[in-house]
Amino acid sequence: AQRVTQPEKLLSVFKGAPVELKCNYSYSGSPELFWYVQYSRQRLQLLLRHISRESIKGFTADLNKGETSFHLKKPFAQEEDSAMYYCALTMKTSYDKVIFGPGTSLSVIP
Amino acid sequence: DAGVIQSPRHEVTEMGQEVTLRCKPISGHDYLFWYRQTMMRGLELLIYFNNNVPIDDSGMPEDRFSAKMPNASFSTLKIQPSEPRDSAVYFCASSPIDRRGHYEQFFGPGTRLTVL
Numbered sequence: 274a275q276r277v278t279q280p281e282k283l284l285s286v287f288k289g290a291p292v293e294l295k296c297n298y299s300y301s302g303s304p305e306l307f308w309y310v311q312y313s314r315q316r317l318q319l320l321l322r323h324i325s326r327e328s329i330k331g332f333t334a335d336l337n338k339g340e341t342s343f344h345l346k347k348p349f350a351q352e353e354d355s356a357m358y359y360c361a362l363t364m365k366t367s368y369d370k371v372i373f374g375p376g377t378s379l380s381v382i383p
Numbered sequence: 384d385a386g387v388i389q390s391p392r393h394e395v396t397e398m399g400q401e402v403t404l405r406c407k408p409i410s411g412h413d414y415l416f417w418y419r420q421t422m423m424r425g426l427e428l429l430i431y432f433n434n435n436v437p438i439d440d441s442g443m444p445e446d447r448f449s450a451k452m453p454n455a456s457f458s459t460l461k462i463q464p465s466e467p468r469d470s471a472v473y474f475c476a477s478s479p480i481d482r483r484g485h486y487e488q489f490f491g492p493g494t495r496l497t498v499l
Contacts, residue, residue: 309488316386317426317474317490359426370439371416371488375425 275300277362277374285380286350294345294377296360305363306336306343307371312356320345320358330354350381387491389475395497401463404494407456408477416488417450417460418474426474432458465498472496
């Protein structure tokens with residue numbers, strides 16, 4: 274079955290330190306991977322998608338098919354990065370459905 | 384555009400009562416999704432619609448849960464009877480159609496449900 278795992282429920286880093294939020298998936302086909310973010314008192318929103326190969330708010334994520342991972346990285350964490358981050362997967366055989374991971378709560382300590 | 388609209392934003396009810404959550408998707412979006420968010424289980428997909436038709440309701444936990452989409456601009460999620468373990472934040476999301484999978488889900492603000 275298709276599944277997305279995020280091993281860390283909580284992650285705390287100091288401001289200016291590098292941050293990496295881990296995401297692994299299980300899917301036998303070619304997935305489309307996304308990162309969604311939920312800031313305090315705001316709606317869940319798309320942060321970035323792997324097909325775009327873009328950097329958003331300093332975050333990047335590389336799809337590693339060999340390791341079935343899609344870790345989210347930022348070289349220097351900012352306080353405003355504190356939020357809940359969800360890794361998500363869409364299957365090419367079923368574009369409609371998005372499977373979300375359990376989420377990682379990132380806290381950036383000033 | 385106000386985005387996806389959900390009502391009520393907060394609902395407190397007693398066990399056994401019927402609860403109806405409402406959602407207005409973004410105009411022109413073909414897909415509508417209902418999710419439940421809890422600390423223990425994260426974000427769970429309950430059901431989703433395409434052009435008002437339910438496509439996958441395998442995430443609906445029990446027969447006590449039902450969802451409808453009578454038209455393109457309105458959907459409801461009903462819990463009857465409600466139980467304390469239904470307490471969660473319920474999100475509605477909508478998405479435009481893109482068969483390549485290059486789409487984005489737009490989420491509503493959520494309804495925080497507390498069942499006493």
